[in-house]
Amino acid sequence: MSFKKETPLANAVFWAARKGNLALLQLLLNSGRVDADCRDSYGTTALMVASYSGHYDCVKELIMQGADINYQRERCTNSAALTLNVFLLLSNTLVILVRPCVFMWQDGGTALTVASQYGHSKVVDTLLKNGANVHDQLNDGATPLFLAAQEGHVTVIRQLLSSGAKVNQAREDGTAPLWMAAQMGHSEVVKVLLLRGADRDADRQDGSTALFKAALKGHNGVIEELLKFSPSLGLLKNGSTALHAAVMSGNLQSVLLLLGANADPTLPNKNSELPADLTKNDRILKVLRPKILNGHS
Template identity: 25%
Template sequence: MNSNGKAGAKPDCKVSLGAWSWDYASGEELRVGAGLAEPYDAAWCAVEYWEASGTILSMLLDHVSPDDEHNGRTLLCHAILCNNYAACKLLLSAGADSEYCIQTGNGQEYRPLHLAARFGYTSIVKLLIDHGCEPNIRTESDETALMLSAKGGFENCFKSLLLSGADLGLVNKQGQSALKLAELSGLISSVDFLLWDAFRSGSQLRSSNPHVFSALHVVAKQGNVGVLPNLLQQPSIDLNTQDKHGYSAAMVAVQTGHLEVFEILVRSGIDISLVGSQGETVLSLMKKSDFRESFERIMLNAALANLLKGENFHALHFAARRGSLEALSQLLKKGCVINALDEEGCTPLMLSAREGHAEACRLLLLAGADFNLSNSQGETALSLARKSTFSKAAESVLLDHMAIKFVLLGGQLFKHTRQGKGSPHFKEVRMLCTGLLTWGEARRRNVICKEAGVGSTKTFRRNHKKAGADKPGIFWVITNSGREVHFEASAASIAELWVRGINGLVKNSVVTHNVRRQPASFSS
């Protein structure tokens, strides 16, 4: 009834029955004794002194607006302050503005959702969101409801907001995220559990800024393989997202040594050529890792399966460094550039030689690897093989190959005549891959070699009366018919190359005693 005693009209008297009051200037709520609060009308009393069925408030709402204001607040704000879920529900059903902007005298602005989150009223928070409240709406200080629940240490409220689409990528005016505020309030251990629970259940956590929060980076850092498949199935997940340091999830996995996570990411198609803010890459981080070999093995397997994305992993180089013949063969069939240089200017052949992998060197050489190339330090495959502490077999393979190439190309040599009795003269000499040594067109100048050696034979020394029968550059060849032929190179090292090359071709060629001799218009 109103002051005139008539029923049905809007109540016009206000009483001080409430136990709550608040300061309009600051927005601060004060708990006071009954009768000491700000005077307000019957509808406000019906909210605070709630009748279980809600009939009284429902009848009063026939005469007052659910958005009736008092000191900058509405009935809904008062219902939240009183933690009256039923009243909130009734008011929202009656059309109360769920996003009414509460403004204080000193310039603060916040919404009913912020008020509920600040007190940790989880059920009311969920109710407001179900009625269309935007979970990421901000206060004047850019704080969200999630941040306010984190500051207050309200775990259940935080979880409800998180699963309702609250954005973990936002920060307030102080640059603090919800997770940072949870850490400051001592809630972080509970929040971590909430995050992992969400990951395991496949719940999608929202983050508009991966520099602040990225679920993929969190999982990569923790190395939790169990939740990764669920996470990767979410359409919102970008494999190549980079954090504030420019790190991709793969880079984080390498830095923290989580091999299984890295393998899943690589096989899922992550780009390994991404660059961090300080120039870091997956490869540069691998080189610092205690698990470098294992990480590179994962990448090599991915490259062989055509799953690797990114241009800066030299799969052929890694296979060569490991001496993996099967991988080398497969990669060469795929068209990998055999003489490509890595970031240190090394070819695959150089790396195999340095590691002492003789068979890998042999395979690469047969496939066309250039042994003449040098790296940024001026080192060749041969010089690296000579420095190797693993094995000298690679040096031998390289020397054999170089020598064979050398004699197939041919060059000028002094040829001694009549087994040392005659005067030597220049000849263009070369070896054919059939084992035939030629220095002219006549039949006697095309001989099938049986063996070669450095120095001179006893017969040559006996016939060669002059001093110099044992010159450093002299070497001999024995033909299949037993004939001795002596040549002289300009230096002992050249003579050694000739001998090594001739013997290598003799060993590798299939020569029969009935080979028909031909005039020397041969091709090498």
């Protein structure tokens, strides 16, 4: 794949999009000497830069000027060092001041994936209303919804779901948006996803579920939200239970929440270990052992 060669005017467009300088962006695009779809050597467009930066007015201007809203980066690189030049128009003279600016882009990214990841809800709204593909995927399968869930952007998540995003669409490694939100401790995101039909027991390739990961991390708010939807408390495909994970985390409140939901402390993992075998924490052992002796022996 070949990209359009970078030019001083194209770099000026990037700078204006990055800084939110709408007047300069309009001046450059209206000159007829630079394309709204100009790209750097990594395939990054000005629309992506404006979306990343959250500059709503610049995003609208680029779309109005014909920028390709669904253009997707394809070059195989995990990061692109984009060196931008700062341009000032002084009495029809173009003055160039070189300043480096580094952006981190992921392969397969679009303006919508970038705006979703950084929580720019007004930009997301504009992109969706102008035909952005809500089912865009990075090369690893991550969708805009997945990226918003990872970063905890509730408003963006609601926008994407209302536009038809698939709540259970997983990344290539089997990680669903709910699992990722649970790992990151975003309890409000977990609540929204569950209410919109997220599979509470969806597991990754490693066999862990959202509840297991939340228990392992000690994210009690997430555990509380998940327990409202009666997730599995039994043995998972990874050969363990959420209670084992909570005990390993050392978080007493996580253990109490799961015991209160009737998690079984006498259920062994694949190594024939009870949850109580995985800790030396006296406070946790004190709540586990009466359950073993009195209710599950």
